[in-house]
Amino acid sequence: MSSELKSWSDSRQYCRDHGADLIIINTEEKQRHISSFIKENVWIGLSDRKQEGIMKWVDKSPLNRGFWARGEPNNYQGRNEDCIELMPSDLILNNWNDRSCSEKKNGICEK
Template structure:
């Protein structure tokens, strides 16, 4: 009887040890699984944070590009409007007097160019390669420069010392292409032969 009880006690002890070991193993396994899940959650949270930051950066970049696009579209509209106001230009092929050059332009539905802004002056200066007549003269009243549309000259883009009405016979104005794209007008006799730059609106 004692032996049987001893065997039963040993058997129970073995069973308890086995169950305890199994329980520890399961607990460790569960613990590892929980740690892996927590690590995955942390990684996902980090990724989410990174993606949120990148999303904000992309939204800022998009807004900045949209603003630049609007600015460029506005600039294109402004330039198109300015170009439409200026019309288009063409230069005569032959050397003619100021009056003949004006006639050449008018026969083609245009007139000698009027330059009333620095932007237009720079534009004209950038395209001409030869000395050209422009639509400015003081033929009617000496010293009173008038454009071909009868408007008075408000701002001139003269060479230094010009207009000087040399020998009292310089009533018409030419533009001479130089390195200075702003101040390059000169007065000279209207009978001189030059190409003319025409403007058609």
């Protein structure tokens, strides 16, 4: 995990600088594992930055299963919420939220 609060892009660059990338969570098992130890909202490797409404992982693979919080993703009030955070305060299988990519959070990296 990054040790400094960064935008989504800067968090991704931090991961890349360390031979990794932002985490891809594509199974319930991985979602449960990550959610079990995260204590604050963090960036994951999912966004719809390239095309609104089309979620892609950092490896360009499509989103097959999401673990969205109720009503998400919603691009709240048209605020360009294109990057995805995991919110550990929500239910384990419903804790993803779309946020503005410029917000500062820690990111979770994986090799």
